[in-house]
Amino acid sequence: xxxxxxxxxxxxxxxxxxxxxxxxxxxxxxxxxxxxxxxxxxxxxxxxxxxxxxxxxxxxxxxxxxxxxxxxxxxxxxxxxxxxxxxxxxxxxxxxxxxxxxxxxxxxxxxxxxxxxxxxxxxxxxxxxxxxxxxxxxxxxxxxxxxxxxxxxxxxxxxxxxxxxxxxxxxxxxxxxxxxxxxxxxxxxxxxx
Numbered sequence: 001x002x003x004x005x006x007x008x009x010x011x012x013x014x015x016x017x018x019x020x021x022x023x024x025x026x027x028x029x030x031x032x033x034x035x036x037x038x039x040x041x042x043x044x045x046x047x048x049x050x051x052x053x054x055x056x057x058x059x060x061x062x063x064x065x066x067x068x069x070x071x072x073x074x075x076x077x078x079x080x081x082x083x084x085x086x087x088x089x090x091x092x093x094x095x096x097x098x099x100x101x102x103x104x105x106x107x108x109x110x111x112x113x114x115x116x117x118x119x120x121x122x123x124x125x126x127x128x129x130x131x132x133x134x135x136x137x138x139x140x141x142x143x144x145x146x147x148x149x150x151x152x153x154x155x156x157x158x159x160x161x162x163x164x165x166x167x168x169x170x171x172x173x174x175x176x177x178x179x180x181x182x183x184x185x186x187x188x189x190x191x192x193x
Contacts, residue, residue: 040142040182043148045155048135050189053128055094056083056116057109064102075108082123089113093171131164136188141181145169148188156190164191 056079062071076093085088091111100107115125134155136148149167154162172185 006076017158035060040103041144041147042138043140044137045151046135046137047155047192048133050133051130053092053111053130054115055096055109055126055128056088056112057107057124057126059105059107059124060122062102062104062106065104068104068106072108076110077180080149081108082120083110083112086116087106088116094168095171096166096168098166102124114117132192134161134190134192136178136186136190138186138188139182139184141184142175145186146186147185152188152190156192162193164193167191 037092058075058078060071060075062068072095074099080090082088089112091113094109096107096109098107113129119125134152136152138145138148152167155161167188167190170187170189172187173183175184178184
């Protein structure tokens with residue numbers, strides 16, 4: 001069984017694990033650990049500073065959790081098309097979420113080198129002022145992102161610090177190009193007073 005699991009895609013392994021454990025089948029501890037992506041989630045905190053960011057962004061809403069990827073993909077496609085046609089240099093892919101449950105209102109953004117003189121469609125711009133920030137560097141699947149936010153909240157409380165604005169997520173790689181969900185890299189920025 002272990003050899004079969006090693007040849008399967010990570011998504012198939014997770015589905016198989018859910019089916020097996022949901023049906024009452026007991027897996028041996030080594031096999032369960034190998035199948036469970038939560039076991040390799042890694043989050044590191046860094047208290048640092050960031051510089052002002054020039055942003056292109058689109059405000060949109062995902063009706064459900066399952067629709068977030070589609071909304072992000074469409075907005076990033078529009079932003080990149082605009083950036084490329086205006087010879088702008090994209091730096092970071094960013095999102096702000098304004099709810100903790102569906103529907104998910106959000107701002108989808110790309111940091112760019114300069115603010116263009118003209119915009120079109122639903123694309124807007126803003127300057128995000130830099131300053132002190134606590135960053136949760138996360139290696140793992142998006143469905144575990146709440147753990148990064150929890151670590152930030154714990155650090156803020158333990159260090160008697162206050163939030164300065166909404167946190168935002170920075171997507172460091174493309175999930176469609178990684179071999180495992182545990183290779184997905186996301187930074188959660190929490191500006192700090």
